[in-house]
Amino acid sequence: MIDFSLSKEQESLREEIIAFSEETLTPGALDRDKAQFFDRSLWEACGQLKLPGMLVKKEYGGRGLDAVSTVVALEALGYGSADSGLNFSLAAHLLACVVPIQLFGSEEQKNYFLPALSDGRWIAANAMTEASSGSDAFNMEAAAVKGPEGYILNGHKNFCSNGPVADVVLAYFTTTPGKGFFGGISAFLLEKGKQDFFASEKVEKFGVRTCQMGEFRFTDTLIGGQGLLGKEGAGGMIFNTSMEWERICLGALHLGAMEKQLEKAISFARTRKSGGKSIASNQAVSHPLANLKIQIESARLLTLKAAWKLDAGKPAGMDAAMAKVQLSETFRSFATQLMQLYAGKAYREEHEAQQLLRDAVGDSLYSGTTEVLRNILATHMRLK
Amino acid sequence: MDNIKLEVKKFLLDSFVNESETGPIEDETPLLSSGIVDSISSLQLVAFLEEKFNFQFQPHEVDQDNLNTLNLIEEFVKAKKG
Ligand SMILES: Cc1cc2nc3c(=O)[nH]c(=O)nc-3n(C[C@H](O)[C@H](O)[C@H](O)COP(=O)(O)OP(=O)(O)OC[C@H]3O[C@@H](n4cnc5c(N)ncnc54)[C@H](O)[C@@H]3O)c2cc1C
Numbered sequence: 001m002i003d004f005s006l007s008k009e010q011e012s013l014r015e016e017i018i019a020f021s022e023e024t025l026t027p028g029a030l031d032r033d034k035a036q037f038f039d040r041s042l043w044e045a046c047g048q049l050k051l052p053g054m055l056v057k058k059e060y061g062g063r064g065l066d067a068v069s070t071v072v073a074l075e076a077l078g079y080g081s082a083d084s085g086l087n088f089s090l091a092a093h094l095l096a097c098v099v100p101i102q103l104f105g106s107e108e109q110k111n112y113f114l115p116a117l118s119d120g121r122w123i124a125a126n127a128m129t130e131a132s133s134g135s136d137a138f139n140m141e142a143a144a145v146k147g148p149e150g151y152i153l154n155g156h157k158n159f160c161s162n163g164p165v166a167d168v169v170l171a172y173f174t175t176t177p178g179k180g181f182f183g184g185i186s187a188f189l190l191e192k193g194k195q196d197f198f199a200s201e202k203v204e205k206f207g208v209r210t211c212q213m214g215e216f217r218f219t220d221t222l223i224g225g226q227g228l229l230g231k232e233g234a235g236g237m238i239f240n241t242s243m244e245w246e247r248i249c250l251g252a253l254h255l256g257a258m259e260k261q262l263e264k265a266i267s268f269a270r271t272r273k274s275g276g277k278s279i280a281s282n283q284a285v286s287h288p289l290a291n292l293k294i295q296i297e298s299a300r301l302l303t304l305k306a307a308w309k310l311d312a313g314k315p316a317g318m319d320a321a322m323a324k325v326q327l328s329e330t331f332r333s334f335a336t337q338l339m340q341l342y343a344g345k346a347y348r349e350e351h352e353a354q355q356l357l358r359d360a361v362g363d364s365l366y367s368g369t370t371e372v373l374r375n376i377l378a379t380h381m382r383l384k
Numbered sequence: 385m386d387n388i389k390l391e392v393k394k395f396l397l398d399s400f401v402n403e404s405e406t407g408p409i410e411d412e413t414p415l416l417s418s419g420i421v422d423s424i425s426s427l428q429l430v431a432f433l434e435e436k437f438n439f440q441f442q443p444h445e446v447d448q449d450n451l452n453t454l455n456l457i458e459e460f461v462k463a464k465k466g
Contacts, residue, residue, distance in 0.1 A: 104443060138423065181423040181426070181446075182416045182423070182426065182446060182447055183444065183446065183449060230442075230443050230444055231442070231444035233444040234444035236423070237441075237443035237446045240423075240427065241443070315427070315431040317427055317428075376424050379400060379424040379428075
């Protein structure tokens with residue numbers, strides 16, 4: 001049975017999040033984006049609605065949404081909130097950190113971490129990428145060595161979204177050199193203030209600018225065995241699972257942002273005059289927007305189908321790759337088209353279309369570049 | 385259960401292994417450490433084993449020690465099935 005309609009609960013979830021984010025998160029968003037300023041009080045406001053823990057089970061302090069409803073909620077956030085960096089921070093926290101803790105954490109870890117990660121008290125960062133291992137993530141240099149009191153961690157992680165403001169860090173280290181993905185990597189949950197490691201200030205970046213990105217340095221950092229997430233050697237699968245969730249659900253933010261901007265673009269095209277008539281009356285203006293509508297809807301359907309697979313416990317790797325490639329390529333062409341539509345206005349001023357273009361570029365890089373995702377598809381299609 | 389190795393080999397050959405490139409897949413041919421099965425295709429192998437033999441992998445069990453050869457895979461599946 002296929003039913004494309006939202007349930008009553010999903011409809012009211014969507015309305016609730018749009019109303020909250022338009023009222024609370026959007027005012028001042030363009031200025032914060034320009035200043036690359038993360039407003040922690042807005043994170044805490046999201047926490048009041050348990051948005052940072054929207055898919056955490058209620059018994060651990062979250063809202064208990066499934067993957068499909070998470071897509072609905074994140075799309076609503078992207079639609080209602082123009083603070084795209086904050087939206088991204090929240091989704092990265094949720095999908096790359098909270099999901100693996102919920103799926104693979106011990107009862108003790110879940111009871112300890114999930115309530116504060118759900119209600120806005122704590123922010124989490126995921127630390128995988130290193131200077132010499134981005135796409136080739138499992139070929140990392142950071143290493144953990146087991147000693148009598150626990151593990152000694154050494155390494156340098158960069159590109160960590162939320163790094164400068166994070167209270168909790170989910171970081172990946174080699175525990176058995178040579179095994180790589182197949183049992184050689186382990187995941188550790190660290191807390192700022194409890195373990196001794198260095199977190200940098202924010203680095204300047206191109207898009208999702210209110211999300212603070214930074215680096216972590218671990219120098220003989222000691223962590224007890226209870227800091228392991230899952231068992232030793234489970235890191236490869238834990239990271240892969242978190243990336244599947246991120247590839248599927250995070251793009252919903254961009255679907256929402258595109259839908260909002262499409263509405264504004266249509267209204268602009270209908271009112272902006274050239275040669276005495278609206279620019280929308282030119283096919284050269286209306287057809288690209290019509291094409292983008294088709295692409296956005298295709299990306300949404302692929303996203304929802306992939307999310308449905310997560311909920312059904314079916315393998316979703318191929319669906320995740322298809323959804324993310326379709327979405328990030330749609331996002332980039334949408335943003336370029338929007339710049340063309342608003343023309344000089346968007347080029348000269350600090351304009352939402354500029355923000356969207358900068359955000360769109362990053363989407364084909366994080367959680368697997370488009371090239372790497374096409375490699376995954378090619379493997380599934382027996383082309384490699 | 386006796387046919388675990390045969391079933392897995394058939395899956396590998398049907399899915400992503402080409403013996404004309406890798407050489408024959410024997411019971412002791414290294415699959416992961418040799419790169420014949422990479423991290424992406426190993427996930428397909430995991431999904432196949434879970435569905436075919438009806439058990440769930442724990443994340444740390446996706447390990448060379450359990451999956452590197454047909455012999456190891458058979459041993460692992462038998463142990464999981466108890
Ligand atoms: C906004 C943003 C947020 C991020 N957040 C985080 C975070 O929170 N935590 C974290 O750990 N990391 C994070 N990252 C890092 C991100 O995961 C990496 O940038 C990404 O994995 C790519 O790695 P790289 O930049 O080193 O590029 P490389 O891997 O060096 O790739 C360079 C180019 O080569 C291509 N390429 C590489 N390998 C192949 C191949 N096998 N086949 C075909 N093409 C290939 C790539 O597609 C790319 O075009 C973030 C990045 C961005 C942009």
